[in-house]
Amino acid sequence: MGVNLREIIPPEAVAEIDLAALRYKVVAIDAYNALxxxxxxxxxxxxxxxxxxxxxxxxxxxxxxxRTINLAEHGIKVVYVFDGKPPEMKYMEIERRKQVKAEAVKKYEEAVKRGDQEAARRYAQMAARLTDEMVRDAKRLLDAMGIPYVQAPAEGEAQAAFMARRGDAWAAASQDYDSLLFGSPRLVRNLAITGRRKLPRKNVYVEVKPELIELDKLLKLLGITREQLIALGILIGTDYNPDGIKGIGPKTALKMVKAHRDPVKLLQGLPRHELQVDPLKIYEYFLNPPATSDYKLEWREPDEKKVYEILVEEHDFSPDRVKNALERLKKAYREHFRGRQMGLDAWLRR
DNA sequence: CTGACTTA
DNA sequence: TAAGTCAGG
Known part of the structure; x- marks a missing residue:
């Protein structure tokens, strides 16, 4: 899922942050990733x-x-960004993921048959699929909550990065690193409240704090440009060429992009048979992806009745819990959002 | 993952 | 108040 920059990101490029650090900031959340x-x-x-x-x-x-209510209580102005139509060159990866999920469904059924809970849970997670209906309901709920969302023409991460580049958002939020390649000046990872996360395959929980990665800082520490970072991503593998280049790991990739001042030349020189997709096409896509400026970010008063209808009447949520949460949301709206629609940046550009 | 409740 | 458990739908 996404370009795996984890191994090449120096720890100094990652700042642990408090949610208080995001107060009154607009954060563009990769909706698909969150859901x-x-x-x-x-x-x-x-x-x-x-x-x-x-x-x-x-x-x-x-x-x-x-989660949205929690973030609102911290005064964080979240906007969810939904994926549109993926680019053609992603179809290979999409097909591969479908296969993996189909396999996971089989394994899930087997695990259930033999009564292996742990395996069942693991395979159920792998098999999980976000349906159109789930996305529609999520959008309806956000609407009712008064939280804005943006429909991206293509990749949500690209749209979030575009919004952050224009200053309409302070940061993009996702677990994936793609928004950095798409040029987002900031990426927030682990944007959750309770920072407990279970280690895969172990019964151990670790504290995970939200973290901030600034693109400029990351590039300086690596000693490369954004263009070189994109080339690096292509060498180790992206959603558009998941396997990357055989025999090239993160370390070699970093050395290679540093050795070439012009990443285009580097990509042109790659062995053609190693690639399903023209690396220059991927490069161009990350550099200049489809995105729209046709959106308006407004945090409205929650429509309690609608929220109640969607959650309680349609989906059997507990009335008490929903009412309680709605009170918290209304309070957060009054305290943080009402009469504070424009961010400083937008106000200066008015 | 998160809220609600229990426990020390 | 912090940490742990369990159910939520």
Whole structure:
């Protein structure tokens, strides 16, 4: 999922931050990334997600609702950015993911048969798929909550980066690093409240704090340009060439991009048979991806009735819990958002 | 993942 | 008040 820069990011480039550091800042959240995380994480020990009485999955709504309210209580102005149509060159990867999920479904069923809860949960997570209906419900819920969302023409991460570059957002938020390649000046990872995360395959929880990666700082520390970072990503693998270049790991890739002042020349010189997609096409895409400026960011007063309809009446959420959370959301709106619509940047540019 | 409740 | 457990839908 996304370009794996983890191994080449120097620890000094990552700053642990407090949610208070994001107060009154606009954060463009990769909606698909967030919803998918809720969908995989919010499950029973045997892997069953939360569902309403008609069997429709509701894990994503639960996560979206409560987390968004938490962020609002911290005065953080979140905007969710939804994926549009992926570029043609992503179809290979999309097909591959479908295969992986189909395999996971089989393994899940086998695990259930032999009563292996842990495996069942693991494979259920792997098999999880975000449906159009889930996305529609998520958008309806955000609308009712008075939280803005933007429909990207293509990749959500590209749209979030575009918004951050223009100053409409302070940072992009996602677990993936792609927004950095797309040029977002800042990336926030681990944007959650309770910082507990279970280590894969272990029964151990570790504290995970939100972290901030600044693009300029990262590039300086690596001693490369954004263009070289994109080339680096292509060498180690992106969603558009998942395998990267055989035999080139993060370290070699960094050396290679440093050795070439012009990343285009480097990419042109790659062995053609190693690549399913023209590396220059990928390079151009990261450098200048489709994005729209046709959006308006407004944090409106929550429509309690609508939220109640969606969560309680349609999806069997507990009335008490929803009412309680709505009170918190209304209070957050009054305290942080009402009469504070424009960020400083937008105000200066008015 | 998060809220609500329990425990020390 | 902090840390732990469990259910939520």
């Amino acid at each position: 998918y995380q809720f969908l995989t994480a919010i499950r029973q020990p045997d892997g069953t997600p939360l569902m309403d009485s008609r069997g429709r999955v509701t894990s994503h709504l639960s996560g979206l609702f409560y």
